[in-house]
Amino acid sequence: MMAFFWQGTLLLSLVAAVSVYADMKLDCGPDFVTLVWTETRSQADMSLFRLGSCFPTSFTAREAVFSVDLNDCNFRKMVTGDQLIYTNDLTYISSPDSRISPFNHPVLCAYERPKDWYPLIYDPVFNTYGQGDLVFHTGIMNDDFSGPAESTSFPLGAFIPIMASVEQRTHQPLLLLLEECVAAATPELQPETQLYQIITNKGCLVDSKTSNSKFQPRQKSSEIHLSLQAFRFSLGKEVFIHCKLVAWDPIGLDNTKKACHYVKDHGWELLDNPAYSNLCDCCETTCKSRRMRSTASGKVRMVQKSVLGPLIITNGNS
Structure with missing residues (x-):
């Protein structure tokens, strides 16, 4: 080159x-x-x-x-x-x-650009480093989340399995949350970038209100699995998924630190403890902390941004 x-x-x-x-x-x-x-x-x-x-x-x-x-x-x-x-x-x-x-x-x-170049080979998992020697991983996975996806092309309506995790190393056990996720046609976000909202409002999976997208039950607190139903945004073109990951103390969830998805004929449900799904009520409005100080002294809160892609959503009928 x-x-x-x-x-x-x-x-x-x-x-x-x-x-x-x-x-x-x-x-x-x-x-x-x-x-x-x-x-x-x-x-x-x-x-x-x-x-x-x-x-x-x-x-x-x-x-x-x-x-x-x-x-x-x-x-x-x-x-x-x-x-x-x-x-x-x-x-x-x-x-x-x-x-x-x-x-x-x-x-x-x-x-x-090499004449024979085409994005056939894709490594869906990459590492990013946050404060305190934490290592974050994100990836596009296979159907049962047991390994990396073999393809980054998904027909419209199929599920895109997304995994995020944090290696805790010397830290106490942490809870990993997806605070925000959007889809875009570019690997970098600019003010004029057209976006498709996936997760907003401090952990609300808004896409689940109009699709079958949902969080999967946790296997461990330091991982979160999202089954995202392939959408029409940038159909047939490259799509990048931009997310903000937050690692938090497992105790002390509130309406600004949560993972909520919408269950048809039931309403908003909290992934980690459905008994406290009232923390998701603000998903219909604006989720703000009710306390003057949302983090107590000594609490761990690590934030990391990640980008997944490119992936391509195809029209299954074509």
Whole structure:
């Protein structure tokens, strides 16, 4: 693949206050990326830079170096016309006492689309890293959620099995929730992006009111399984599912921390304890915490965004 020259354009997009003090060199190889970020500010901690989900391959007092594969670090892949584009974000995670504010900088590598390229091979599970050494997984699964899906093409009306989980490691057991999910035709959301609402209002599966979509019974608190009925949005075209995952203490559910789906002829039901389905009543209005402080001191709340796709929904009659 032949890489286009994007580095100069990308540097122009960096916030002016940052570009005065830093320089980025980007080498887009055939299947790898080498990025070198050089800082002149002595206050910068180079270990706090991340490329997507990846830590620096190496760093010094002034430089952070990333030498990574395009299949790693949560690079987003998109095909437009004759180009195959990989995008990511270089981020700086500032500590509370740092003089340097957190910031994001876009990273983009564009290649000539191979004539024989077609998205037949798909790895539906990828890892993202949140605070506290938590590892989040999301994926498109097979019918019984026992393994990855063999295909990312689903006929209209079929079920798309979606799994999300969090590896807890040194943390106490956590409850994983899907706070928001939307479908879009692009791997990145912009203000003008057309969306199909799946989960809104702090955990309400609104799609279940007009379809047979539902949450499946939990096997463990750190996993959540969603059977999403394939919809007409972007029929026959690539679809990406954007979700916000929240890991929370298993105790202390309220109407802003829940998983609710609509059961026909019954109403809204709470996945984890139907006896408390009144927490889902706000799904018809706006779900807000009734307490001044929604999180007590010491409670764990980790948030991670994820993107699944591309997948394609086909017209089963064609």
